[in-house]
Amino acid sequence: MVVVDDVHKWFGNVHAVRGVSFELPAGTVAGLLGHNGAGKSTTIRMVAGYITPDAGKVSIAGHDMTTARLAATRQMGYLPESTPLYPEMPTRDYLEFRGRLFGLSRAARRKRAEEVIERCWLKDVRDRRVGQLSKGYKQRVGLAASLLHEPRVLLLDEPTSGLDPSQVRETRDLVRELAQDRTMLISSHVLPEVEAICDRVIIFAGGKVRAAGRVQDLASSTGAAGYVAEAKLPASVSLSVLDNLRNIAGVMAINTSSLDAGWVRLDIQASRESGDLRETIARAMPASTIVRELRPKAASLESIFMRVLEQAAREEGTLAPGANSQSIADAAASNVAGGKS
Amino acid sequence: MNAVLSHWLPAWALARRELSSYFRQPAGWIIIALFLLLTGVVFAFAVLVPARPASMRAFFDASGWLLLPVAPAISMRLLAEEFRTGTVEGLMTAPVSTPALVLGKFLGSILFLLAMLIPTLVYPITLLAVSDPTPDIGPILAGYSCLLLLGILYLALGLLASSATSNATLAFIVTLFLILALLLVGTLGRQVEGTLRDIIFAMSLPPRLSDFAKGVIATNHVAWFLSLSALACAFAMIFVQWRRWR
Structure with a gap:
């Protein structure tokens, strides 16, 4: 499409x-x-x-x-960034105008304008000037206009x-x-x-x-899995526990952070090929520790995003040494050159 | 036929929106009010003079001068404001061709000019009613034609200036300079010889105005006004189209 x-x-x-x-x-x-x-x-x-x-x-x-x-x-319907509208026009008139631009007949214009007003919850503001509306309403007027010609x-x-x-x-x-x-x-x-x-x-x-x-x-496809564990580790064993965990085949890195009342959060990164490590991790804990949580980390879009950007930065780096920060500056410059890209 | 219609209908939509937009803002009403006030004063004190042959000449002279600031004020926002606020993005991503976009805007401003000139028809009507002997209708027709052509030319120059910037004030100033150039270029023409002199006189506006003032509607003058306006519109289209490529 x-x-x-x-x-x-x-x-x-x-x-x-x-x-x-x-x-x-x-x-x-x-x-x-x-x-x-x-x-x-x-x-x-x-x-x-x-x-x-x-x-x-x-x-x-x-x-x-x-x-x-x-x-x-x-x-195609298009909602530009920041939704530019004509502030002096009432919502209803603006939709009529957009309908005319797209060559809708008078009857079709009327019908479609009512439909999108209904669909975008604009009934309360149909006769208000667009310039007086809140940003949320303006956004919906923009959306309504982009839907007008189906x-x-x-x-x-x-x-x-x-x-x-x-x-x-x-x-x-x-x-x-x-x-x-x-x-x-x-x-x-x-x-x-x-x-x-x-x-x-x-x-x-x-x-x-x-x-x-x-x-x-x-x-x-972007590799790496991970686990989050929360445990109460007596200070005497905590170092040996971390060593045990690091020795598990497949574990790549562990980050710890202290929570209140002696609880510690372990952020365990593992390679994806190593399979489910939860049992191994649980066994690596000595009897004196209490584990209250142990779960695999879902790959969030954020972690994927960050990993992809890191990869991109690395690639840029190998393509042209030192060009990485330059390319980011370039992109920023293009932002300025394009008005707002 | 249908294809032609669907190509140009958006221009009509734009012209209508433009016209209504003038009247939704104080600026439109203020421009019309001031224009009518000043021309009204001229009419009352310089046209309606007892014991003199009835002539609208003073009204047309004053109106021509008034267009100098008024036309750029009408045209300055046509495209510049769209560029500044970003609303042009909504127009340039709608099924509207660039010529239809520019001509729609131009047409909208001409409609506003008409809305400003039409109320002044009460002056000649008054004159026809009260003065004896009744004035010649010829010079009045020529006067209005001239005013309209002058307005259209000024608006076209304004549209051109407005298409080149996103700053309405700058568009106003540039338009004023373009108009003044046409009005004053003749002075320069007296200093030079040969082809340049011919070109300069061909561009000069005042001799054409004085012909109209004599009550003559000469085809070559009408053609000059319209082709210069068309040229300005064409350049405005190029500037708008150029924004896609920048």
Whole structure:
């Protein structure tokens, strides 16, 4: 439904997006992750047709974004970052205007405007000027406008940035609901949000895709498993216990942190090939210790994300020694050059 | 036919939004009120003078000068404001071609100009009613045509300036300079010889205005106004399109 094929973008001599490719089959909900300046927004803007790529191709529902932009944009709803709206227009009039832009007939406009007002919980503010609305409402007006022409593809750039926690939850609920029958691409740096909504993630760093796929698949492909244990270790045995644990085949590192009342949290990193080590770990504890918790660590999106970024930094380092901090600076510069990439 | 319609309908949507936006903000009302106030004063004291042949000349002269600050004020926000607030992103990712986007904006500003000029029709109507002998209708028609063409040209220059910046104040200043250049370039023309002189006089605005003031609607002048406006619009389209590539 969405195809991005080897897309490049330069801002001046800053190579902001460096050969990005991905494909979203119909019904996919994908999250675009990365630090600020990693090229997420530039990429989503190229997918939306706002910026033309310097090389490569974008197509939506089979329509090429450069040669058939009007046909492609008719299939697409787009919510730009920070949701720019016309402050002097009432909600209802704004939706009418967007409907006209997309060439909806008068009857279709009326009907669809009512539907999206209902769906995005905007009934209370239909006659209020957009400029007077809270950020959360503005975000929903933007979402409503992007849904007006019943697009098959929805692109959301940072849909919850700048919202307070309750607005974040409202917007997230709405997005999750919308995700049920659409192809979606959501750019975000809020990892739990992506984890909650998306079934696939695309991780960006330095203008390149560093990892892409389902969260579970990424978890297994990025190596390392881990366990968390909480135990009461008498001071006399604690060093020998740690030695015992380190000697277990497969254990790579242990971090300890003291909790209150003599409890210690052990963060045990192990290689994935070593299988389930819980029993071995339990046996390594002497009888004088009490273990109140021992569980395998679920690979969170955050740990995957951090590992992918570390890997990316290492690769950059080997490609050009010392270029790593430079590439991050480049990406930051592209942020400035692109207005806000 | 249908394809053509669906290509240009968004321009109409944009023009309507633009026009309504002027009236949703105080600026639109204030511009119209001040324009009517000043032209009203001119009409009352310089046109409605007893015992003189009825002529609207003073009104048209004053209106032409008033357009100098008023037209740039109307046009300065057309695109610059969209760039500044980012709303242009919503337009450039909608099924709207760049020419339709620019012409829609232009049309919106022309509609506002009309909304400002239409109330002034009470002046010639008053004049026709009260003055004896009744004034010639020809110079009045020529005067209005001239005012409209002048307004359209100024707005097109304003649209061009507005398409090149995201700063409305800068767009206002640049527009004012472009207009003044057309008004003053003739002075320069007297200093030089040959082809350059011909070019400079071809660009000069005041001789055309004086022809209109004589009551003549000459086709070559009309063509000059419209083609210069079209040229400004074309450059505005290039500037907008260029933003996709920057």
